[in-house]
Amino acid sequence: MQVQSERQGENAIVRPIGDVDMSGSPELRAAIRQAQQGSPRRLVVDLAHVAYMDSSGVATLVEAMRHAQGAGSELILAAMADRVRAIFEIARLDTYFKIVPSVEDATP
Amino acid sequence: MSGWHAIPSEPELRLWLRSNPLYLSGARELVCALAKRLGFDDLSCCQIALAVDEALANIIRHGYGRRPDGPIWVSLYPTPAQPDTKPDAKGGPVRAELAIVIEDEAQQVDPTQIKGRELDEIRPGGLGVHIMREVMDEVLFERRESVGMRLTMRKTAPRPEDIQRRPCAEAGRADDGCGRLDDQTPSGPSGPNAGAS
Numbered sequence: 001m002q003v004q005s006e007r008q009g010e011n012a013i014v015r016p017i018g019d020v021d022m023s024g025s026p027e028l029r030a031a032i033r034q035a036q037q038g039s040p041r042r043l044v045v046d047l048a049h050v051a052y053m054d055s056s057g058v059a060t061l062v063e064a065m066r067h068a069q070g071a072g073s074e075l076i077l078a079a080m081a082d083r084v085r086a087i088f089e090i091a092r093l094d095t096y097f098k099i100v101p102s103v104e105d106a107t108p
Numbered sequence: 109m110s111g112w113h114a115i116p117s118e119p120e121l122r123l124w125l126r127s128n129p130l131y132l133s134g135a136r137e138l139v140c141a142l143a144k145r146l147g148f149d150d151l152s153c154c155q156i157a158l159a160v161d162e163a164l165a166n167i168i169r170h171g172y173g174r175r176p177d178g179p180i181w182v183s184l185y186p187t188p189a190q191p192d193t194k195p196d197a198k199g200g201p202v203r204a205e206l207a208i209v210i211e212d213e214a215q216q217v218d219p220t221q222i223k224g225r226e227l228d229e230i231r232p233g234g235l236g237v238h239i240m241r242e243v244m245d246e247v248l249f250e251r252r253e254s255v256g257m258r259l260t261m262r263k264t265a266p267r268p269e270d271i272q273r274r275p276c277a278e279a280g281r282a283d284d285g286c287g288r289l290d291d292q293t294p295s296g297p298s299g300p301n302a303g304a305s
Contacts, residue, residue, distance in 0.1 A: 019133055021132050023132060052136070054158060054161050055165070059235070086151070086155075087239065090239055090242045091239070
C-alpha cells in the first residue's frame with residue numbers, strides 16, 4: 001500500500017492507496033502520525049483509492065481521531081466507498097467520524 | 109442455525125498459508141471470488157472476505173503473537189444453489205451456502221471467552237470477533253484435538269428481495285466485486301511517505 005501526504009495551508013491531507021488491512025495499516029498510521037506532528041488545523045484522510053479496509057484500519061483512524069481531539073484539531077474522512085463505510089457501520093463508528101463525499105467538501 | 113448442510117470430510121478448496129499479514133489479501137480474493145461464483149451478491153462477497161480477513165488477523169495477532177511463520181489452513185466448503193430441488197422452509201429455492209473452516213496450531217483459548225467487545229466505548233481494536241458475528245450467519249470457535257484452534261463460519265446467500273444495495277459496484281469504478289479497482293494511481297503530490305510498500 002502507498003500513502004501520499006500533502007499540506008495545504010492549515011490542512012493536511014493523507015491519501016492511502018490500496019487495501020488498508022493488517023499489512024498496510026502500519027504505513028497509514030505512520031503517515032497520519034507524521035501529518036499530525038505538523039499540527040494542522042484539519043487533517044483529511046482521502047479514502048478515494050481505498051477499496052478495502054478491515055478493523056486494523058478502523059483502529060488506526062480511531063487512534064488518529066483521539067489524537068486530533070486531544071490536540072483540538074479536526075479529522076475528516078473523505079470519499080469513502082460504500083463497502084468501506086459498511087465496516088464503520090458494523091462497528092457503530094459511522095457517526096463518530098465526520099465523513100464527507102470528497103476532499104473538496106472537507107477543505108472549504 | 110438449523111438447516112445447514114453437513115460439512116463434508118474433505119473441502120473443495122484448501123489454502124495453506126503462514127501467519128504473515130502480506131498474505132491476507134490473497135486469502136480475501138480467493139474467498140471473494142469463490143463466493144461470487146456461487147452466486148452471492150457483491151455485499152455478501154465483501155462480508156465473507158472481511159470475516160475471513162478478521163479471523164486470520166486475529167490468529168496472527170493473538171494466536172501466534174505476530175510470528176510470521178505459524179501455519180494456518182483455510183478450508184472452503186461451497187454448496188451451490190439448488191433451484192430445482194425442494195423449496196426451503198420459506199418456500200423459496202435452496203440458496204447457495206459457503207462454509208469456511210480456519211485452523212491453526214497457535215495458542216489454545218477457551219472458546220467461551222472469545223467474545224466481541226462492547227461497542228459503547230470507542231477505542232481502537234477489539235472489533236474482529238464482533239465483525240465476524242455480524243456478517244456471517246454462524247461463527248463457532250473450538251479447540252482442536254491436539255493443538256491450536258478451529259473456527260467455522262457459514263453464510264447463506266440472501267434472497268434477491270433481501271439484497272438492499274450494491275456497495276461494491278460504484279458508478280465509474282471498474283470493481284469486480286472483490287475490491288480490485290481499475291489500475292489508476294492518482295498523480296497528485298507525493299509527500300515523504302509516498303512510495304510502494
